[in-house]
Every structure is written in C-alpha cells, then in structure tokens.
Amino acid sequence: MPDSATLEAVTIDQDEGNFSYPEDYAHDAGYGLDESTVDYISNIKGEAEWIREFRQKALKVFFAKPMPTHWASKDLENIIFKDIRYYLSKGQAPTRSWDEVPDDVKKTFERLGIPEKERKYLAGVEAQFDSEAAYSNVKEELTKEGVIFVNSTEGLREHPEIFRKWFGKVIPTGDNKFSALNSAVFSGGSFIYVPPGVKVKHPLQAYFRINAENFGQFERTLIIVDEGAEVTYMEGCTAPKFETATLHSAVVELVAMKDAKIQYITVQNWSNNVFNLVTKRGLAHENAEIRWIDCNIGSRLTMKYPGVIMKGRKARGEVISIALANDGQHQDTGAKMIHAADETTSNIVAKSISVGTGRSTYRGQVHIPKHLKGCKNNTECDALLINASSRTDTYPAITVRGNQHATQHEASVSQVSEDQIFYMKQRGLSEGEAMSLSVNGFVNDLVREFPMEYSVELKRLIDMEMEGSVG
C-alpha cells in the first residue's frame, strides 16, 4: 500500500479546490485551421513574439507535410481538419443536460469510480476543463526546492530562460505532420523543471480529458530534470463517447541531464472515435535514465512510439507498453531507441491484446551505429489474440552496426485457449470474467510497473473492455 501522502498526491487534482482557473474564458477559435486561428490562440495567451513565430512556421510545415500514410493506416485520411476546433477554453455554455448523457457513458463513469462532481464536466454538462488542463498545485515544499510545475502557457511566459532552450529541440516541429500541427496550435500540457539533485518523492500528475465534441486537444509537455534529479510524471486520460471523430495530438519532450531520472507514466482510455496521434521522445544525457510506461486502451486509431535518444555515455532508455485494441480499433504503438553514445542500454517490453476485430501493431526502431561500443538492447513483444478475427503485426526494425553490441529480440503471439476458458468457467467465472482474468494475467508482470492506483484503474479498464466484448 502506498503511504497516505502518496495517495493524497495522486488524488489531489480531483479536489475542486485545487483546480486553478484562468482569468478569462469562453474562448473558441471556431472550426478549421489557418493563420488567423494560430494568431487567435497566440493573442489569447498573450504570447511572446518568438512563440507566435514558432507557431506560424509550424503551421506552414504542417500544411507542407504529407500524411504518413505510406506505412500508417489509411484511416488517417478520414480526419477532416476543417471540421475540427483547434482552441477552446473553459466557460463554454453547457451543451447538454445530465438526462441527455447516454447511459453507457454514465455507467462508464460509475465503473471507473470517477467522483460525482467530476462526472458532469466529463459528460459535457458543466463548464469544461479542456485546453487549459486542471493542474494540481505543486506542494509548497517542492516550490521551495525550486521545482516548477505549470502549464505550457505559463511555463513559456514566466520561465522562458529555462524552457525556451529545450522547447521543440527533442522533437523538432517537422518530425512528422502531427508534431507540426501540435507546434502550431498547442495549448495545455505541463512544463516541469526539477533543479539539480532534487528527487521529487511523489509522482506529479495531470489529467487530460477530451470533453467537447470535435475538439482537438493539442497539449504540449516539456519536462527538464537537471543533473542528478529525479521525477515521476503520471498522465491519465478517460474520455466519454461522442459520435464524431476527435483528434488528440500531443507532443511530449523529456530532457534528463547527467545522472537524472525521469519516469513518464500514461494510462489512457480514449473513446472509440478518437484519433490519438502522439509524439513522445526523451533525451538522456550521461548516465541518465528515461522510462516510458505507456498503456493504451480505446481510441479509433492510436499511433504512438515513445522514444529515447541516449546521447550521453551509459544513458538508459526503457519503454514498457500495454495496448488493448477492441472491436474496430487500431493500436499502432511501439518504441524508438536511438543509441548515440557508448555503453548505452535500452529495453523495450511491449504487450498487446487484440479483441474482436481489433488490430494491434508493434512498430519498433532500435538504432545502434557502427562507431559505438558496448551498447545493449533488449526487445520483447508479445501479442495476445482473443478472437479469430483479431489481428496483430510486428515490425521490429533493429539496426545494429558493428559487432561490439549485445541485442536480444523475442516476440510471441498467443491466444487464450478454449480449454483455459473452460477451466475457468468450470470454477464459476462467466465468460467475460474468465477473459478479463486471462488478459489481466497476460499483462500482469507489466502492470506491476505502474503505481498502485494506476494498476487498479488499469485492471478495471481491462475488465470493462473484456466484459463488453463477449456475448
């Protein structure tokens, strides 16, 4: 059991009193995207000129870049950019009453144990917390230690000397079409700085939830952990179901200076109409460690490949990922490990579950150039297929040049056997219960890597997905 302080730290942002409201609200950039949309966002935020320029330049890159359809799903073509709202801040009039909220959404809230008072925001009944995410206050002691934990707008406005240096450096605007889009219209997200030697005991946490119909969410997160410092960041997402497609396209950059450690934990449960196209990458300096622990449930299409560039000697990178693709969903996830110094080590453990017509794809890239010595990579990817119509593909691109490295790669595809389910049902478990228990068993060793609260939520999410998927 986590101590009470941990519990408090992770539940803090569910307290109404801890939400911070901006001065003005009720801003809506309308539908579609052009230079004026970008200006609108910049004006509202009162941004410095360099940020406005950064956005406008990014917009041009976004328009110029083709969709990455050569390897990705054709489904990306179904994103209608002109039907999306790119900026929306709270204060919007409620669009529906609680009675209009579909029963299955209400049930989902209940099952997830989302507090009563949060449910109404989530269902779009009350004023929303969209672009400007609700932040938990950094505890006083952390502030005293010099830890900065603010949203992106505030980070760039109040602390440019810290954030500007690394902003857009780990993931350049032109990395891909969606990183360019994010760079043009980003809003929300966390900016964190941990000074040298400070080891943040409690995980910092933020929730992002998509609430408004057709509302693209483009949060931008930058975490800089200075020499010898440590932090764990947790990000959780649950979204109610809406009928038209929604786009979520975040950019997350991590910088771990010498001897620093960053752990970035995500549990997401998008509704099945969300396009979730996220670019996440960390830069690890000498002897630094970056771990991505990533769990993807839901969404219509997720494309996400957290990466680590190991730039300094003995840097370490790790990606632990769980993906669950239910009927009609496609989880295209994986990892990118770029070894750029001697004796760097990377580890990838990916498990995916495909249910019904769900499809999961593992796409990995491990790059170890010839001139380096003593690099190590371990890649494991295991897929579990629930039905005959489920699908999984694995594309592990491991480019290792030179012979002074150690790499190891294992992959497996398995199916929950009928006899296993029979055995479990003979003990009195329903088909759904037997399935969820089997699936939970499959990911169990990875779930242990999540903090307690998340592993409980994760288990519940898996139960819900599996129960809904059988008879």
Next chain:
Amino acid sequence: MRQSLRIENLHASVDGHEILKGLTLEVPKGEVHAIMGPNGSGKSTLSKVIAGHEAYTVTEGAVFLDDLNLLDLEIDERSRAGFFLAFQYPHEIPGVSNANFIRAARQARLPKGQEIDAVAFYREMYAKMDELGMDRKFTARSVNEGFSGGEKKRNEILQMMMLEPRYAILDETDSGLDIDALKIVAQGVNAMRSPERGFLVITHYQRLLDYIVPDVVHVLHDGRIIHTGGKELAYELEEKGYDWIINEPVAA
C-alpha cells in the same frame, strides 16, 4: 425431489464420434461412488460433458443435479449450482495468481455488490492449504503454471475445498501423487464427505479407494456402465482386470 447427481441414458459425441453410448448412473447425496474402466472408455468424457465442455454434443439423455436439469445451464452456472470437476489435466493460467483465481471464483458466488472479506478469505485458504500440506508460496504463483503433476492435483483439491460443491467428480486425482500426497489428498476429500455432498471418483487404482472408501464401484466400458458393485469390486478388478466383465453379456 431426488437428492442426487443423476445421469440418464447419456449419449454424447465429439467430432462425429459417439463416445458415451447410453450411460446411466446415480450418485445419491451423501455417497461416494467410484468409476473404473480401461483407458479410452469415456471416463473423462463423462466428466467434461457434465461440466458442459462445448466440444461435446449431447445427442440423447439427461443429467440432473438434484432437481436441476444441468444440460440447460451454462458451464459457469453449473459450477455455481454446486458442481465441481477436479480435472485429470488441470490447465495453466499464466499471470493469474492462485489466490486471485480462487478469490474470483468465490466472488462469482456472491450476490452482486457484495465483496469478499479478504482477511477471512486468506485465513480460510491458508488453513486449507495447511491441511493439504501446500506451501504458502502457491498462493502467489500463477495457477498451475510450472506446478508438478502432484502439485496440480493438490491444487484441484484446494479449489474444491474452497468452493464447497454439492457434487464433485474427481478425475484421476490420484495419478501423479506420491504415497504421502495420496494420503493427504484423501484426508482432504474424506473431511468433505457429508450427508450433504456426493462424490464420483474416477480412478484406475484400487489403492486410492483404500483411503477414500467408496459406497459403490462402477465399471465404465465403451461409453456405458457395464457393471456395478460394492467396494470389494475394486479389489477384484485390481486382481483380474476388466476382461471377465467386458466379455460377459451386458445386462441392460
């Protein structure tokens, strides 16, 4: 109402082959019956058909658990109605701890909204594991994964003790057990014998029946019960084999 596990003229086939060919048998509540019979005669098939395995098609006949028509129920409903099968080959469930599995099975028997008392549950399970001479480490291990043959069988009995069925079939629970384990497991079963419970024990060896003394012994051959007798029948079979019965004309 008859208080028994009743199998009436049961015909069942798998992949188009008829395996059970009109099997009739009744285990009244409070009794222990044994089934013996040559390899391939249909003993495990019988137990799986009663449990509801979907690979088998019942073409004729009926199975009753007291007044319940079992064949009308789903596999899990049969279990919750009080039927337990200790498998000849128990399955492994990777990643699911034994404790969680048994707990889930217990939870499935509670009314909706009611939660298991975890402390009481563990206390009870530990006590039963002690009875069976099972090390506590088996609570945390994945169900049956990497268990030795004998450990798997003991684990089946542990589950039976935790689920407290009204009727249980033990399919060759003795095979794979060493002598000491056999005694321990038999003790466990004997402790559960009660006027409220019926057992059907499938075995090849009379030895088990020294420890779990049956009220009745049946011989199953080619999908039918061809002979029924008292506990002394087991000794006779041990000594003479099955041929003398198989070659005698079938009574019914």
